[in-house]
Amino acid sequence: MSLPVLFTPLGDAAVRVVTPLARELQAALEARPLPGVREVVPALGQLTLLLDPLVVRPDLLEGAVRERLAVLSAQPAASGRTVVVPVTFDGPDLTWCAAHAGLSPAGLVGALCAAPLEVAFLGFTPGFAFLTGLPAALQMPRLDAPRERVPAGSVALGGPWAGVYPRATPGGWRLVGRTTMNFFDLSRAEPVPWRAGDWVRFEVSRD
Amino acid sequence: MIEVLRAGVQCTVQDAGRCVRALGVPAGGAADPVARRLGNALVGNPAGAAGLEITLGGPTLRFHAPALLSLCGAPFGATLDGEPVALGRAVAVLAGQVLRVGGTPRGLRAFLAVRGGLRGTPVFGSVSTDLRGGFGGLEGRALRSGDRLAWSVLPPVAPGRAFPSPGLWTPLGPQHVLRVVGTPELGDTLRGALLDRSFRVGSQADRMGVRLEEAVAAPVEPGRASVPNVPGMVQLPPDGRPILLLPDAGTHGGYPTPLVVITADLPRLGQLRPGDTVTFREVTLASAWAALRVQEGALRQAEWALRHAR
Numbered sequence: 001m002s003l004p005v006l007f008t009p010l011g012d013a014a015v016r017v018v019t020p021l022a023r024e025l026q027a028a029l030e031a032r033p034l035p036g037v038r039e040v041v042p043a044l045g046q047l048t049l050l051l052d053p054l055v056v057r058p059d060l061l062e063g064a065v066r067e068r069l070a071v072l073s074a075q076p077a078a079s080g081r082t083v084v085v086p087v088t089f090d091g092p093d094l095t096w097c098a099a100h101a102g103l104s105p106a107g108l109v110g111a112l113c114a115a116p117l118e119v120a121f122l123g124f125t126p127g128f129a130f131l132t133g134l135p136a137a138l139q140m141p142r143l144d145a146p147r148e149r150v151p152a153g154s155v156a157l158g159g160p161w162a163g164v165y166p167r168a169t170p171g172g173w174r175l176v177g178r179t180t181m182n183f184f185d186l187s188r189a190e191p192v193p194w195r196a197g198d199w200v201r202f203e204v205s206r207d
Numbered sequence: 208m209i210e211v212l213r214a215g216v217q218c219t220v221q222d223a224g225r226c227v228r229a230l231g232v233p234a235g236g237a238a239d240p241v242a243r244r245l246g247n248a249l250v251g252n253p254a255g256a257a258g259l260e261i262t263l264g265g266p267t268l269r270f271h272a273p274a275l276l277s278l279c280g281a282p283f284g285a286t287l288d289g290e291p292v293a294l295g296r297a298v299a300v301l302a303g304q305v306l307r308v309g310g311t312p313r314g315l316r317a318f319l320a321v322r323g324g325l326r327g328t329p330v331f332g333s334v335s336t337d338l339r340g341g342f343g344g345l346e347g348r349a350l351r352s353g354d355r356l357a358w359s360v361l362p363p364v365a366p367g368r369a370f371p372s373p374g375l376w377t378p379l380g381p382q383h384v385l386r387v388v389g390t391p392e393l394g395d396t397l398r399g400a401l402l403d404r405s406f407r408v409g410s411q412a413d414r415m416g417v418r419l420e421e422a423v424a425a426p427v428e429p430g431r432a433s434v435p436n437v438p439g440m441v442q443l444p445p446d447g448r449p450i451l452l453l454p455d456a457g458t459h460g461g462y463p464t465p466l467v468v469i470t471a472d473l474p475r476l477g478q479l480r481p482g483d484t485v486t487f488r489e490v491t492l493a494s495a496w497a498a499l500r501v502q503e504g505a506l507r508q509a510e511w512a513l514r515h516a517r
Contacts (some may be wrong), residue, residue: 011388011467012495014437026229041228043437043459048435050228053470053496054503122231123433123459126340129231132431167340186330186342192230 002058006071007062007188010048015058017065018046023197024072025065033065042121042196044132080119080197082121086205087155091175093140101137112176113139117162127166127184127192131200134162146172153178155202162202164177179205208271209321211354215266219320219336219414220325220344220356225256225354226329228435228458229230235343236334238456238477239316240413241377242280244506246320248513249277249297249371251364254326256497259356261317263480265308266350274300274358275322275366281314281379281478289319295376296472297366314379314478315412323359337416363373369516375476376499380483385451385499386490387441392426393465398489400424401441401466403486406449414455417479426463433459439468439476441487451476451485467496471502 019025024088029040029049036056041048049065051058089109098108107201120132140157150156150171155164158173166183167173185191196198223243224236225427237260244254277297285292292298292306296319300306305340311317326335327344331352336344345354382405389398406419424448431457435458436442442450442462443467451468452460453476466487468493470477490498 008391009492010390011439011469012466012492012499014467037230039226041458043434044432046434048437050437053499055494058492061282079223120458122229123435124231124457126230126232126337145403149275184340187404191331 003068007065009058012058013053014048014050015061016046016048016073019047021069021072022047026196028068028072029204034068036061036085041123043123043135044112044120045128052161079196080195080199082199082201082202083119083194084203085179085181087157087177087179087202089177091095091155091177092104094135097140097176100140103137108138108176111120111135112162113204115162115202117202119135119194119198119200120161121196122194123163124190125167125169125184128163129183129194129200131162132160134160140174142172143174146170150175151178153180153182154180209356209358210269211350211352211356212268212269212305213267214350214352214354214471217262217265218266219260219338219352220327221260221335222257222333224335224454225331225333225450230331231466232331232340233313233337233415233455234338234438235333235456235511237318239280239318239361239377240453240477241375241474241506242316242318243320244370245295245325245375245513246279246318246508248276248510249279249295249367250320250322250326251361251514252320252322254321254510255329256320257463258321259350261308261319261470263315265317267308268299270302270304270306271307272302273363273423275364276300276306276318277383278308278317279316279320280377281311281471283311283317284309296370299366312453313381313480314377315480316477319403319478320374322364323361326357326359348429348433365460367513367516369513371513373477377478377507379478380480383475383479383481383483383485384474384488385485386495387466387487388492388495390465390467392463397423397426397443397465401449402487402489403495406483408483408485409448409478410481410504412479414453416442416453416456417451417476419485428463431463432463436464437467439470439473440464441466441468451479453477469498471495471498
C-alpha cells in the first residue's frame, strides 16, 4: 500500500514531508538517522527535515524517506505516556469561553477535563506543546490583539488547540486557568516533560 | 578569567548553537558563523568553540591571565592597553591587559574568540545564550559590567603568521544582495513585490529577526496552522513588512514564508544593520548548492591553513 506523501523543498537545506505517518516517521528518523539530516521538526501531519546540503540534497533524500515510510505503514504506532496537568480554573477568559461554548463555567471545566487531548507537536517557545483533540464546542477564536504578556503556567485555548505557556510570553489565546507544572525546567534531567504522541489530561487542582 | 569592565551594547556568549527545535527550542549560535569559524581557527579552537558575540558597540575587558584571542567579523575598532588590535589576526594578551572594543562603521557583529573557548553550562549541547528564553551563556543574558568569564585553558601557542584572505569575510553592506529560493507560497504577485527591489533594514534588528521597512501586500490567513521555520526564512506578517529570521527565531510560525535565503548567504543576515538596504535575488536550488560548495571549500581550506601555519 502506498500512502500519499508530499515532499516540498524549503530553501536549499530543508524539505517538508507531509504524511499521515509524520509521527511514526519522526520516531524512525530519530532512532536511525538518515545521513545528512540534522534535525527533524514536527508540525501537524508533517515534518520538516533540516539538512546538511553538503551531505545530502533534498531531491536525493526523497527515496530514502519513502523507503522508511513503506516499512512504517505496516507497523502500529507506539502509544505515548499520559501527562496529568493540575489546573486552577480562574483565567480571565473563563467566563467568556463558557458563554461562547454555551456552558456554565463549571460545565466548561468539566468538558475540558474530560477531553482526550494529545500532544501534536512542540514549538513556538521552549516546551510549548500544541494539544489537539478539543471537541468543536471548546474551540475558541483567538484574541484580535495578542496580550503582550501571558503569565507562565497559563492554560489557554486558541482555535483547534489547547496549550500551557511554559514562560511568560506574548500570546493570543484565551486564558482559562493556570498550572504550577513547569514544562521547561533546565534543572531536571528531562527539561521538557512531554513529547509529540503523549496524552494529556487536565484535572481540577486540589490546592 | 576575563573581568567585564564595561559591558558594551549587547555581548552574548555564542557557539555553533543547538539542535532541539523539536522541543520548541531555538537554534541560537553566532549570527555570523563565518566570523566564528575563522576566529576559532585563528586561535586553534574547534570550529564550534564558544566565544563572545559583540553587537554594535563593544565591551571593555580585563584579562587576568595570558590568553590568545582573535576578533573577527565587522571592523570594530579595538585596542589592547591602548595599542590598536588588528582584526582577523591571532593576538597574544598578557595577564592584566585591557581590551577595549569600540564601535563599527559597517556591519553589526564581531566574534571574539579566546584560545580554549569560553566556558558555560551546556543546555541541550550548547552554551549559546538564548536571551528570550533566559538560558545558556552567562545566566541566559547579555554581559553586564562586573561579570567574569572563564575559558578552558589549552597549551599555549604562539600567534600564527597566517591570516584569512579578506575575500572570505562575510560582506558587510550597507547594500546587500541576498540570494533566495522561493517556496510554494511565492506566487507571481509576491515575486513581483519582493524580488529585485530594495528594502531598508528597520530598527527592529535583533538575534530573532530583522524587520524590513517597506511593506508589500501580504496574503492574510487567520486560520493558518503553525509550521516549522527554517534558517533564513523570510516571513510576511499581516502588515506586509518582511521579517528575516535569525538564529534565535521561534521554531514555528504561522505567517506566510515566500522566500528562504540560501545557506551560503545566511552569515550576511548577522551583519544587517539598521539603515542598510537589502535586495532579494532569486536563484535556482542548483546554484544555491554550488555557491555553498565553493564557500565551504574556501572556508575549510582557510581553517586548515590557519591551524597549521604556526
